[in-house]
Amino acid sequence: MLDYFLKLMALWAVFGTAASVVAYLADQARLIHVAAAAIMGAGSYTAALLATKLGWSPWLAISATIPAGMLLGLVIHLATSRLSDDYLALATLAIAVILYGLMQNLEAITNGPMGVSNIPQLAPVLGHQAADLLALLAITAVLINTIRKTGFGRRVRATRDDQELADNLELRAARVRAALFVGSSAILALVGGFYGFVMRFIDPSSFTLRESITILAMALVFKVPLLIRGAAGALFFIALPELLRFFGVEPTIGAQLRQLAFAIALIVIAARAREMVGQHVIVRGKAHA
């Protein structure tokens, strides 16, 4: 029972971290990212393959996910640099499908649908993997909240609110956007790397478009402060199916009921929210983000 609970905590931390990153991009930069799970998958495969096929130590393999994620982020930035709003969402959706296709079809490297098994155990730093991942979640949330208050954070919001003005003020909007994609992809790949070591088995089905959409929903579901938004959304989506299981609902029906609840939640949230992503709001002469 304790193991089950700790594994749930680890999963919550993994998805909470990913959702926090996506929430920051949506709220502060108005960048809708529908490829989060696919980037996590890229990180996950990088770490798992380095550890299992090349015999790298788990922590070294985990560290390799950061440059891999940064590289992927740069590619995503270059491919989507002229796009915004719906078109950006569609482009990231295409990236999610492409990355999934690579994981599924590059059988010589990824083992295709069979996935990568026997991923070694990661020696925990704080006594248990769940504790390490919760620390990662906390660090990411605090980092995001801190960045929001820095000069870079203000440049991000300025670029979001008026790109032309940001360009006129020489805020280098393109560089800001590149930094956002590179940084966010690095964190997503890192957390994906951890995911592989938690599950000890990965296959492409864990990183489908559907998972990416779920992470986006986690990021948008609650209008709470950015510091806890990802964690709160992930808690809702991780806890819901587990609660259904406790009520004795059969797993196959439970999965459908979970999706039904997910669908209703999406409709209600989107229909009630005035604006789901960040927007400049003026209240009594003061600018709020």
Added chain:
Amino acid sequence: MIVTQWALYCLLGLAFSLSFRVAGFFDLSIGAAFLLGGYSTWWAAQSVPLAAAFPIGIALASTVSILVGLWGVAPLASRLPPLNMFVVTLGVLYFVQSLAALAFGESAKVLRSGPNPTFAVFSARISFVQLFLVAAAVLVTLCLAYTLARSGWGRFARAIADDRHLADLLGVPIQNTLLKTYATGGAIAGIAGSLFVADRALDPAQAMTVLLAAMVAAILGGEAILGAALGALVLACLESGLGFVMPGFWKSTVVFCILLAVLALRGGGMFRFIRRKL
């Protein structure tokens, strides 16, 4: 095969393009209407002949689309930003997918018990259902082209697609036009679903697969609503052509690479020459 693939992508691409160009958001509930059309035809065919099951399936899908549009999507679309509508319609799609899985199971439903009777057209063989699918795609494209060009709704829809705020100022009935647009899109997707289940196996996950293809067709087609028909042709030819040079499982990856390249290099789509017409 190119022709039948074109017909499927054309119908769904037109349905998607209608909502996207007129209402201004990615309407994922097109996938829900496709499922409704498919499952209701399959369900009706269990007790009535296939020829009667088609109109029942299409009518059910259209009715549900009109009701959802009337009470849900159209009122919301007039006050919510596009991203919210994207999420709302995603919810509608997931809702119908779950209901379909709960009601009919997750296994694929096939309407025919054996191979459909076929006849030769030049060197290819085509079944009657595939012929209906192609005929439906041609007919819907022509009807839509005529309606968009000549009817009051068509003029209003084009005006909204061009400049929604100006159209509103000039007294164009936005909500009514959006409702008709949504219902038309739903009915077209219902036709696609209804004919799809008579030709191939249908399962709830299929909705997302065909919807993604429809989105690609609509984006490749550019800013004109009817560009989706040309986008569907490009997509069907690409898929077929790729089958000769690489294994089939790479098709979707390559198609989405092309979509990404079109978005990155030519945001207005491949067929911008028909932009001002329809």
